[in-house]
Amino acid sequence: MARLDADPVPAEVLTGALDNQFSDVEGQTIFETSRQPRWWRLVATRDIPAADDPQLLLMAPYLNEAEVWTPGEPLPVRRALYGPAADDAVSTRALVVALPRGVVAGEPIYLRVRAPTTLPMPVSVESMADVHRKDLTHVALRTAVLATMAVLAFLAVGFRVGVGETSYTYLLLTLIAQIGYLSLTGGELRMSPVLADLIGSDPRIGRLLGLIALLASTHFLAFYLNLSERQPRLMRLVEVCSAAMGLLLLVSLATPSEMVGGIANLVLLVVTGTLFLASVVGCIERQRSAFFVLLSWLPMFALAVWRVGELQEWWPVSPWMQYAFPASFAGAGLVLMVGLTDKMQQLRRDRDRASQMATYDKLTGALSRVAIEERLRDAIDDAHAQRRRLSIVFFDIDRFKQINDQHGHRVGDEFLRIIVLRARNRLRVYDMCGRYGGDEILVILPDTGLGEAMGVAENLRSAIDSRPLSIDGGLFEASLSIGVAELRQGEGMSALIERADGALYASKAAGRNRVSSGHAVATA
């Protein structure tokens, strides 16, 4: 292969008069860095008979356009992925030009190539049968990748609506922009003639979609890694990069300049490096989400480095890249979707644990003060609405302070725990028991009148008084002072508790270890 760094009129080139001005190019890839049309000369090293039905292929063309003069043909064949020069008879894998007379070794084929972006275009010759066979594989692979991403995008919509989590919107935006970018650069977009006409050959659109994908995925990953809290300094760097990307996004709309692409690549490098560093640090700190990010990014990162090497011509262009790169996008989307769902589950577990802690008292397992008050409020509303009876029992351990002072807090804790356990064992399943204060316990007895409630209270008192508590091998006498009150018509929670509390203190005042009702004092 050889290249001419000029664009003379075709007649001059085709006569071979300028052949000595062409410079040889190694490998089999057209890699056009100039934005001006340039001439290429391809010379076969062996004969290819016309019977093989040979076709010249220019792979992964994206926006590149080629005019091809095959031997013996006075007029060129024009080929492009989009526009009037597109050939719908073959897939978007390559620009295909028939070589109906076959190829004779040493005979030149001239190409005039216009490349609006710097992307390598490997060249090969295949039989028509091979073109069709490989086209089928190409379409199957590309469809699998794009369909996977589309399914992930649908799932992201479902999760966004179902779970109500904003980060799914960023994931959705990332996927949509990536699908757009891939189908634009891969040529699938031409299946929609309207879209193809509208944006098909505009280099700004690819850049724009690439930037949107990058911006959305950066936002998503920063949220996902919880960077603002865990690594605020890296977050600031990511914010600066995001602002730069936003600016580039606007600029890329205004100008098709290559500079935008160059700067965008630089920002991409910085932001990728930052997020990569953040996820490595996260992994060292055993942050679950960081493992997911690393898992999803490593293949993409490795392929991006490989691609840069190709673009820098450090190594030849690999044909599998046009499948591996999109597949890594789909893989990353899948891993992140799983990772995000895992995070949602973790959040739910945390929330459940927090709610469990807020509802139950850790030491005794009884309801917390907030929870027992809430239940009492509901029970009172029900009792008033359905004209049913409701009573409460309020008890306090006698001389509990002494236990703490003489035997220590640990024994005191165990004392409290056993008393509440015994009390709960004497209650019905629908009675509710909560720790109201330090050693004060409130019991709600639905559908219960004062007389019956006094019986329950007496039962509780004797459950503690009748048998000493066994703690750490020692036996401890314990007793309860109890107040009972039945809900009166129109009475609210505070008034009811106040009456039960008053009765409790009446029990204390009368010598402890006894049950009192809202009015009278009952002796043990």
Ligand SMILES: Nc1nc2c(ncn2[C@@H]2O[C@H](COP(=O)(O)OP(=O)(O)OP(=O)(O)O)[C@@H](O)[C@H]2O)c(=O)[nH]1
């Ligand atoms: N071990 C332990 N002690 C607690 C806990 N919560 C409160 N207390 C203690 O319980 C004691 C409550 O004392 P009071 O009810 O005021 O007095 P008392 O000694 O029980 O005397 P009377 O109630 O008058 O019979 C205080 O010494 C608190 O420090 C707890 O969770 N664990």
